[in-house]
Each structure stands twice: as C-alpha cells, then as structure tokens.
Amino acid sequence: MTEDSVKIKAEGLNIAYGSNVLMQNLNFEIKKGDIFIIMGGSGCGKSSLLRLLTGLKSVDEGKIWIDGVRFDNAEPAQKKKIMQNCGILYQSGALFSSMTLAENVAMPLQQYTNYSDDLIKDLVAFKLALVGLKGYEDFYPAEISGGMKKRAGLARALALDPDILYFDEPSAGLDPVSSKLLDDLILEINKSLGTTIVIITHELSSIFAIGKDSIFLDAETKTISAYGNPKELLKNPPNKNVLHFLSGGKK
Amino acid sequence: MALDFLLTQKVLTITADGDLRDYDNQEQLNALYQNLEKSHKVCFDGKSLQRWNSCLAAAFYQIILRAKAKNIEVDTTELPNDLQNLITLALTVDRKPKGKEGKNWGFLEDLGDSGLRMLEGIKKSWAFLGDTIKSLGRFFTGRAVLRRVDFEFALADCGYKAIGIVSLVSFMVGLILAFVGALQLKMFGAQIYIASLVAIGMTRIMGAIMAGIIMAGRTGASYAATIGTMQVNEEVDALKTLGLPVTDFLVLPRLLSLIITMPFLTMWADIMGMIGGATVAILMLDISAPQYWVYSIKAFELTNFLVGVFHGFMYGIIISCCGCYYGVNCGRNADSVGWATTKAVVSSIVIMIVATGILTSILEALGI
Ligand SMILES: Nc1ncnc2c1ncn2[C@@H]1O[C@H](COP(=O)(O)OP(=O)(O)O)[C@@H](O)[C@H]1O
Ligand SMILES: [Mg+2]
Numbered sequence: 001m002t003e004d005s006v007k008i009k010a011e012g013l014n015i016a017y018g019s020n021v022l023m024q025n026l027n028f029e030i031k032k033g034d035i036f037i038i039m040g041g042s043g044c045g046k047s048s049l050l051r052l053l054t055g056l057k058s059v060d061e062g063k064i065w066i067d068g069v070r071f072d073n074a075e076p077a078q079k080k081k082i083m084q085n086c087g088i089l090y091q092s093g094a095l096f097s098s099m100t101l102a103e104n105v106a107m108p109l110q111q112y113t114n115y116s117d118d119l120i121k122d123l124v125a126f127k128l129a130l131v132g133l134k135g136y137e138d139f140y141p142a143e144i145s146g147g148m149k150k151r152a153g154l155a156r157a158l159a160l161d162p163d164i165l166y167f168d169e170p171s172a173g174l175d176p177v178s179s180k181l182l183d184d185l186i187l188e189i190n191k192s193l194g195t196t197i198v199i200i201t202h203e204l205s206s207i208f209a210i211g212k213d214s215i216f217l218d219a220e221t222k223t224i225s226a227y228g229n230p231k232e233l234l235k236n237p238p239n240k241n242v243l244h245f246l247s248g249g250k251k
Numbered sequence: 252m253a254l255d256f257l258l259t260q261k262v263l264t265i266t267a268d269g270d271l272r273d274y275d276n277q278e279q280l281n282a283l284y285q286n287l288e289k290s291h292k293v294c295f296d297g298k299s300l301q302r303w304n305s306c307l308a309a310a311f312y313q314i315i316l317r318a319k320a321k322n323i324e325v326d327t328t329e330l331p332n333d334l335q336n337l338i339t340l341a342l343t344v345d346r347k348p349k350g351k352e353g354k355n356w357g358f359l360e361d362l363g364d365s366g367l368r369m370l371e372g373i374k375k376s377w378a379f380l381g382d383t384i385k386s387l388g389r390f391f392t393g394r395a396v397l398r399r400v401d402f403e404f405a406l407a408d409c410g411y412k413a414i415g416i417v418s419l420v421s422f423m424v425g426l427i428l429a430f431v432g433a434l435q436l437k438m439f440g441a442q443i444y445i446a447s448l449v450a451i452g453m454t455r456i457m458g459a460i461m462a463g464i465i466m467a468g469r470t471g472a473s474y475a476a477t478i479g480t481m482q483v484n485e486e487v488d489a490l491k492t493l494g495l496p497v498t499d500f501l502v503l504p505r506l507l508s509l510i511i512t513m514p515f516l517t518m519w520a521d522i523m524g525m526i527g528g529a530t531v532a533i534l535m536l537d538i539s540a541p542q543y544w545v546y547s548i549k550a551f552e553l554t555n556f557l558v559g560v561f562h563g564f565m566y567g568i569i570i571s572c573c574g575c576y577y578g579v580n581c582g583r584n585a586d587s588v589g590w591a592t593t594k595a596v597v598s599s600i601v602i603m604i605v606a607t608g609i610l611t612s613i614l615e616a617l618g619i
Contacts, residue, residue: 097585098585126341127305129312140584161304191336192334192336193333
C-alpha cells in the first residue's frame with residue numbers, strides 16, 4: 001500500500017467536532033526523516049489534527065497509516081505499540097508536576113523497557129544534557145522557566161528514542177533566542193537520530209529555518225491549500241491565503 | 252558483536268562493533284570506569300558499529316564526562332558521524348544550575364524549617380483574616396467589589412443544593428441517636444424520653460455539627476479547590492494586577508453565603524434529626540406520633556436551639572475562611588490543589604471542634 005519511505009500517510013481525513021467540521025478530505029504523506037510543518041491560522045484545527053495522528057481523538061472519516069500499518073482503526077494494544085515509537089511535546093510541556101525532571105524523563109523508560117536502574121539514570125542524564133538541562137535532574141517543573149519546561153518535555157519525548165516526534169507549537173511563549181535554540185535542537189535531533197519530525201507552528205522564522213515539507217490548513221476552504229517546501233511555497237504561492245500567511249500578514 | 256575495551260600504554264581503546272542497541276552491561280561499564288582512572292587517553296573505535304541507540308550514546312556520554320573531569324584526552328573521531336553529533340550536542344551546553352542543594356543539617360534543619368513554616372503560616376493567616384475583615388467592612392459600607400452573579404451562585408451552591416445531603420445525614424444521625432439511646436432507656440422503661448434526648452441533642456449541638464462537617468467536606472473543599480485552581484491558572488494574579496481586591500472578589504461571596512445558609516442548614520438538620528428519632532420511636536418502640544411530638548416540644552428549649560444555630564453560624568465562618576485561605580495560599584501545581592483541599596477540610600473540622608469546646612465551656616461558665 002505505502003512505499004518504504006513513507007512514515008505517516010493520511011487519506012481523506014476529516015476533522016470535526018460533532019457538526020462543527022473544521023477540515024475535510026485531507027490527504028498527505030510524511031516521509032521518513034522529514035521535518036514536516038503543519039501550518040494554519042489559530043483555531044483552524046491543527047491541534048485537533050495532531051490529536052487524530054496520535055490517537056487521542058478517534059477518526060470519524062478517513063484513514064491514517066503509520067509505517068504502512070493502519071493506525072486509525074487499530075486495536076488498542078496495536079495503537080499503544082505504535083505510540084511507543086512516537087514522542088509528543090505538548091504546547092506547555094505537560095510535565096508531571098509532582099515529579100522531578102529526572103523522574104519525568106525516567107517514567108516512560110520504567111514503563112516500557114526493562115533497562116537496569118543504572119542505565120536509566122545514565123539515559124536520563126544524557127537526554128537532559130541533550131536538551132541543555134544538565135544538572136537539573138532534581139528540579140521540579142515549578143522551579144524552572146517556560147523554555148526549560150519545553151526542553152524538559154522534549155527530553156521526556158525523546159526518552160524512548162522515538163521514530164516520530166510531534167511538536168505542538170514548540171515556540172509558543174518562548175523568546176526568540178530560546179525559540180531559535182529549540183529549532184536548532186530539533187534540527188540536530190532530526191540529523192543525528194533520523195527522527196521524523198512533525199511540527200505544528202505558525203512561527204515563520206521556524207517554518208523557514210527547519211521546515212523541509214509543509215501543509216497549509218486553510219480555514220476558508222477547509223482543506224489543504226498548499227503542500228510542499230515552505231521556501232518554495234513562498235516563491236510560488238498557490239493562492240493568496242498562503243502568501244498572506246507566509247509573508248507574515250502583509251498584503 | 253559487543254563492546255570491548257583495552258588499556259595499552261595508558262591509552263584506553265573502546266571498540267564498539269555490531270548491533271549494540273539497548274546496551275546495558277553495567278558490570279562492564281564499571282570495569283571500564285576503573286580502567287579509565289589509569290589512562291591518559293580514551294579512543295573510541297566504532298568503525299564496525301552497525302546499530303545503536305541512546306543507551307550506547309548515554310554510556311559513551313558518561314565515559315566522556317568522567318574522562319573530562321579527570322582531564323583525560325578523548326578521541327571520538329572513529330565513531331559514526333551521527334553518534335558523534337549527538338554526543339557533542341549533549342556536551343555543548345554546560346550550564347550549571349544555580350545551587351539547589353546546600354549543607355544538610357538533617358533533623359535540626361527540618362525542625363527549623365517547620366518552625367519557620369509555622370510562623371509563616373500564622374503570619375499569612377493573620378493577614379488573611381485582616382483582609383477578610385476589611386473586606387467585610389467594605390461590604391457593609393457598600394464599597395466592596397462583589398459580583399452579584401458570584402454571590403448568587405455561591406448562595407445556591409451552599410443553599411438548596413446542599414439540603415439533600417444534609418437531610419440524609421442528619422436524619423440518619425437522629426436515627427442512630429434514638430436507637431442507641433433506646434437500648435439503654437428501655438431497661439428502665441423510659442423509652443418515651445427518647446424524644447427528649449433527640450430533641451435536646453440535635454438542637455443543642457448535633458444538628459450544627461452534622462451540618463458543619465458535611466459543609467466542610469462539600470463546600471469548604473470546593474472553595475479550596477476552585478480558588479486553588481484559579482491560583483494555578485494565574486487567574487488570581489490577573490485579579491491582583493487588575494487592581495481588584497482578591498478577598499472581595501473570591502472570599503466575600505463565599506463567606507457571606509455560608510454565613511447566611513449555615514444557620515438555616517442547622518435548623519433543617521435539627522428537624523431532620525428529630526424526624527429520624529421519631530422514625531425509630533414509632534417503628535421500634537411503639538411510641539405514638541402524638542406522644543413523641545408532645546415530649547419533643549416539652550424538651551425543646553429556645554436557648555438550646557439558639558445555641559445550636561449560633562454554632563452553625565460560627566461553623567460557617569470557620570469553613571469558608573479555611574476553604575478560602577488554603578485556596579488563596581495554594582501553590583502553582585496540581586499537587587498543591589490536592590494538598591490545599593485536604594488541608595481546608597481537615598483544619599476546618601479541627602477548628603470547629605476546638606471552637607465548640609471553648610464555646611461550650613464559656614456557656615457553661617455563664618450558665619446557659
Ligand atoms: N474538545 C473539543 N470539543 C469541541 N470543539 C473543539 C474541541 N477542541 C477544539 N475544538 C474546536 O476546534 C477548533 C480548532 O481547535 P484546535 O485544533 O485547537 O485549533 P488550532 O490548534 O489550530 O489553533 C476550535 O476553534 C474549537 O472550536
Ligand atoms: Mg493549537
């Protein structure tokens with residue numbers, strides 16, 4: 001059905017809450033090792049699409065494949081197995097507030113692997129160092145800044161060496177420098193681990209800096225109105241909504 | 252197909268080869284660390300490394316950290332590029348967090364800490380009480396920023412919405428009181444005094460206590476949780492920066508509505524308790540309804556009744572103050588909301604009991 005190089009494939013996907021239809025008939029493919037950007041205005045259904053892709057919301061219409069395996073109607077056990085290979089960084093980091101950063105990162109490892117405690121400790125130290133939080137093992141989420149929370153969330157998302165990493169607005173609420181740091185980190189992870197990365201963002205600088213492929217969810221037409229490399233899209237915008245978006249609201 | 256290391260002429264060569272995913276040989280690593288102490292240089296050789304994941308990277312990272320700490324030279328050029336990149340990334344950012352730990356004095360420190368915390372708590376509760384009284388003052392002079400909707404909502408919540416559970420529990424308490432009393436009084440053939448026992452017991456104190464405990468668990472807890480969640484969501488900060496007095500906005504409607512409803516709930520509990528007692532008397536002790544009524548009325552004293560209602564009023568103040576106090580002073584995470592709720596309920600019940608003790612001895616001294 002799907003070729004080897006395709007990691008995620010969506011066909012005829014609808015996003016709707018009851019009668020409130022947000023998007024219709026979405027078709028796209030995400031290649032292995034891609035950095036795939038989902039862009040679109042606020043409230044157009046980007047987070048909802050992510051919820052569909054990660055199985056948090058059930059699919060009413062359409063199909064999703066991950067690694068060539070049907071995901072949307074998979075058995076719960078199968079879904080769980082697929083999701084073990086996915087890391088998700090939520091909008092606010094979503095760290096467990098009653099646990100230290102080390103415990104947060106160690107949790108998926110303890111849940112899903114039978115690594116020794118020593119290895120888990122080493123892994124936690126390594127992942128936290130990767131995101132630039134070396135030495136913060138014993139801090140609680142309430143004791144660190146917003147940017148650090150995001151990075152700690154990333155360390156947790158990276159814990160199990162996922163094949164796919166989903167990000168929901170990684171740079172929201174970050175200053176330009178922290179946001180640039182996070183972008184660099186995403187690029188680095190993509191390069192050295194070969195992780196397929198799916199990012200929801202409307203941060204133009206990020207889109208152009210790291211995006212290899214992208215789709216634009218158009219709230220007006222309720223479909224994907226642009227599909228391709230963001231820089232190419234800016235050069236040859238397929239319609240005025242995309243141009244308007246990618247040029248930062250300039251007419 | 253494994254990790255190997257060899258120490259020759261103070262150069263530690265670590266050879267990784269084959270499939271080293273999920274590398275988890277801690278014994279080997281410990282041996283390796285020991286050899287590391289004796290070396291001047293560490294060379295990684297990953298020319299025939301085929302597959303690996305973070306476990307190997309984490310192990311290498313630890314080795315390199317230890318080597319760096321001892322100023323041992325490290326050579327990673329023979330590792331696959333992506334692994335090198337990854338380790339370099341982990342090594343690049345080396346910001347030390349500002350010290351979190353300090354010297355630990357153990358027990359003494361804990362003792363001091365808890366003392367300080369207690370002092371802090373007393374200060375905070377004084378401040379809270381002060382704010383609340385000021386806020387009440389503003390209310391009675393008509394200058395408080397009290398939203399009508401908030402007040403009506405709070406009033407409904409601890410008013411008619413609480414009647415069901417208060418009725419049920421006080422009915423059961425009346426029932427139990429009568430039942431336990433009946434076992435004793437029957438021995439003297441004095442069953443009829445069940446009516447007096449229940450009437451006095453419920454009106455003087457039990458009605459108020461039952462209403463108080465239920466409202467502490469029901470409404471006090473919800474005050475702490477609601478305001479605590481607002482604290483977590485920074486809504487309380489938003490109120491403060493808008494220049495609105497937090498006590499007027501959050502505490503006043505809740506305090507007022509509990510003060511208003513608690514006396515009524517107490518009266519209601521009194522009545523339900525007496526009905527519970529009557530149920531036992533009529534069904535089990537063959538006392539007729541009119542008889543029970545007569546003895547209840549005989550035992551009923553206005554002073555007792557008013558003392559009970561006053562207790563209810565006092566409990567209303569205690570419950571709402573505890574609930575709001577712990578809500579307003581809640582921390583910033585999910586845990587602290589749970590903690591605030593627990594504290595609110597436990598401390599309102601404890602303070603209620605203590606206050607009842609004090610009030611009872613005062614009334615005793617006054618002969619009421
Ligand atoms: N749980 C929900 N129930 C009903 N409607 C929802 C729900 N979550 C989101 N929506 C609707 O979906 C729209 C898109 O939400 P979302 O996917 O979060 O947008 P985006 O992330 O693109 O800003 C919102 O405007 C809202 O009306
Ligand atoms: Mg969103």
